[in-house]
Amino acid sequence: MASKPGILTDWPWTPLGSFKYIILGPWVMETIYSIMVKDPQEWDLTNFTVIPFMLWRMLHNQLWISFSRYRTAKGTNRIVDKGIEFDQVDREKNWDDQILFNGILFFLANKYVPGASHLPLWRTDGVIITMLLHVGPVEFLYYWFHRALHHHYLYSRYHSHHHSSIVTEPITSVIHPFAENIVYFALFAIPMLTVVLTGTGSIIAIAGYITYIDLMNNMGHCNFELIPNWVFSIFPPLKYLMYTPSFHSLHHTQFRTNYSLFMPFYDYIYDTMDKSSDILYENSLKRKEETPNVVHLTHLTTPESIYHLRLGFASLASKPYSSAWYLWLLWPVTLWSMVLTRIYRRTLVVERNRFHQLRLQTWAIPKYGIQYRLKWQKESVNNMIEEAVLEAEEKGASVLSLGLMNQGEELNRYGEVYVKKHPQLKVKLVDGSSLAVAVLLNSIPKGTTQVLLRGHLTKVAFAVAFALCQKGIQVTILREDEYEKLDKSLGTKSEGKLVTSKSYSSCKVWFVGDDLTEEEQRKANKGTLFIPFSQLPPKKLRKDCFYHTTPAMQTPTTLENVDSCENWLPRRVISVWRIAGILHALEGWEEHECGYTMSNIDKVWEACLKHGFQPLKVPTQSKS
Template sequence: MASTPGILTDWPWKPLGSFKYLVLAPGVIHSLYHYIAKDETERDISYLFIFPFLLWRMIHSQIWISFSRYRTAKGTARIVDKGVEFEQVDRERNWDDQILLNGVLFYIASNCIEKASNLPLWRTDGVVMVFLLHAGPVEFLYYWFHRALHHHYLYSRYHSHHHSSIVTEPITSVIHPFAEEFAYFVLFAIPIMTAVFSGTISVGAYAVYITYIDFMNYMGHCNFEFIPNRLFTLFPPLKFLLYTPSFHSLHHTQFRTNYSLFMPFYDYIYATVHKTTDDLYFKSLKRDEELADVVHLTHLTTPDSIYHLRLGFAELASRPHNSTWNLNLLSPITMLLTWIYGRTFIVESNQIEKLKMQTWAIPKFNVQYLLQWQTESINSLIEEAITNADQKGCKVLTLGLLNQGEELNKYGEIYIQRNPKLKVRVVDGSSLAVAVVLNNIPKFATQVLLTGKFTKLAFALYHSLSKRGIQIGVLNEQHYKKLNKASNNYEGTLVLAEGHSHNQIWLVGEGLTDEEQLKAPKGTTFIPFSQFPPKILRKDCFYHCTPAMKAPPSLENMHSCENWLPRRVMSAWRIAGVVHAMEGWTEHECGYGMSDIDRVWKATLGHGFQPLDTPIAYGLP
């Protein structure tokens, strides 16, 4: 929102929310009816083409979003180092409004202007005319209109909304109040409408021209430089005809400079080119891939989880992961893409103080970790990621989610055994996960129930709680025997629960059954020590999220949620690697061993990470 919003700031379909796409329904339905009902000689292909073209623009936009986020995470040729935060993502979530506006106006023009219907697929003279008019009046008018928008009156009411984003993403280019975006449409319509009334317009002319506008807009806001200097060396005048991402980036960091649309010659004519333009261009081009101090190695969970990553749909990534039926329809495409690519890829980069962090993802899903024949492939990918991080000088690598399974790799121990000369420290984060669970247990608790799959976290919880004199109940005799065998003379702390009615604090691991959960007494607090949250079946109980903590304000560039966790909340396993590196600890934390829980907890709090406030309550007053 602009600092002092002017008239026509909001888009007309804002009250419709996610149903805003219905504004295209009349045009889409009418174009289909027109095509089906008319004779073959009367069918208007150009009218029918509008909707597929709008879909192409959506896909084109998403390609730029994903590509830009991937490149900026790697750091190669990145221009601005500041981070993007959730506030910017929320502000830019309506990036597709301008596509809807174009669609509505295209449908209206096709019905109301005779020369705008029944267009040929291609006319070269029309294409040439459109681009000449763009290079002439459009670039000139845009330059002065843009300068006018930086006058205090218009800037405070309209253009300041766009400039709220100092660090730009491709979709930042189309984030404007409705009135400003409509003015841009009128400006860009000059070449198209001239071609319409001159009878030289074609489907190809407006499709190529608008795709060109989208491409140049997204390129100028992508925050990484990729236009090779060779182009300007071979053809020096190109400097005045083609702007670069670094050229426009200066407009967002310095504001009153580099006003041009796509062709900078008016900035050179009117002396508004920033003096550091060339220096920033060469500096950005020479920038190498950023090396991380800490890498968190995670993996995809469900087929639709890839769209919730930072590289996927920006709006979905900014919310906790919740599977939806429409994204599940894309599962075959997702499975095919991950099978074809088949390599670990970078998801995001963050920074806390001077420590650089990255998240890498293995293209495997939860179900694949359960398949015996996938074990070798998964272990190979994990080991390759560890050795790659080691070669890049990474200090710590944490194993997230199922990458640290006992059956898979003995909690990561096999990688240390195979690579004894590793300099990177491999951390499974189990000590901090235990510390978080212990902190979540109410201070007044005198007994808890321990259930689910028994991992090394379960045994660590048992020992820690026994030292505190808290009674631990288990539901089956097998678990009772395992814990009793591992006990260190903790008399009276372990009991075999005869029923489910006494303990109202349940520490749950993987494998909690629906039957067990339904037998829990009303008001039970479920505290998971598992990697994945339990299924929420009860509305009369409390549920904690999986072990996690709030990130400190000093952690930058955090604008996507980690799986199902809320905003600016990180899993304990991920935080553990950050703390390990910041403290300079030199030991591995993997295998069946575990770091000192109290030491890790105090260090984590000391670096600004905070416990979550309360569990989620369902159906309770």
């Protein structure tokens, strides 16, 4: 929002929210009616292409978003280092408004503008006229309109909304108040209306022109330099006819320079080109891939989780993961992505952060949760994890933390197999178990005297049971086989606090892991608090009970470039397995924390609080 919003700031359909596309209903119905009723020779191809063209524009923009986020996370040719935060993602989530707006105008023009229906597919003269009109009046008028927008009156009421994003993403290019978009479309309509009214218009000329605008807009705001300098060496005048991402980036950091739309020659003519444009361009091209200090290794969870990655849909990634019905409409894309995970065998850099002087990266293994559970996939998954460990070693990372199912006992003995296989590893492997135990122990409501422990017994579960017994809290086990394993492991250290029981109603606090059944959940007392000790959360079946998150903590504000949620966790909350790797690097601990070894729980907890990470409120406490 601009600092002093002017008239026509909001889009007319803003109150409709996600139902805004219902506005297209009348035109879509009219198109369907004409297909069903009219003779094929009377069909208007121009009208039929409006909706497919809108879908193409959405896909085109999304490809730029994903590509840009991937490249800026890796750091290669990145222009501005500063990160983006959730407020920018929220501000830019309605980037498709201008596509909807243009679609409505195309439908109206097709119906009411003479010559705008039944356009031919191609006309060479119309394409040439479109190009000339863009180079001439469109670029000239845009330049002066843009300079006017930087006058205090218009800037404070309109254009400051766009410039709220110092670090740009491709979609930043279309984030403007409604009034600005009206003027922009009027400018871009000059070539389109001219060729239509002169009878030289064609579908490809108009669609190609809008695609060119989208391409240049996205490229100019992508925050990494991708135009090689040999292009300008071959044809030097091109520097006046095509801007670069670094050229426009300076406009967002310096504000009073580089006003041109896509062709910088007006900045040269009127002496508004930033003097550092060439230097920034060269420096950005020379910039190498960023070397991380800490790597967190995660993976996909469900087929739909690919859309919730930071490389997927930005608006979905900025919210805790939850299944959405409309994602079923994308099942062909989902299916294709699953096929790609069988082919593509390298980790993806999905996120970068900075914490004080530490450079942090999150890498994702392109495997789904179900693949980790398949025995015949075990070797493939392990090989990919091992390759990621060795790649982190090669890049000079000091710590690699194993997230989600990358640290399973059956899979790799909590990461120990990699240390045994590569005893000279310099990168420290961290499974985060000690911090997980510390967080779980500090999640118990005050005054609790007994807890129930149920689920697949892991390294964390054994440690939690031991710590609870040492604190004098009774640990109730439902299943005999689980009790025998714990009793054998703890022995006399249980202090007589480890008991077995068939009663589900004896405890109001349950520590739960994988294998917790729906039937067991339903037998819990009303008001029971479920605290997961597993990496994956249980299904929330009971509305009359409380569910805590999987072990996680609130991040300090000094953790930068946080613009996406980690799986199902709230904003600026990250898993303890990820935090453990950061702490390991901050404290300079030299040992691995993997296999069946565990760091000192109290030491890890104190270090965590010292560096600003805060425990989350337990649900029963927040509602009391």
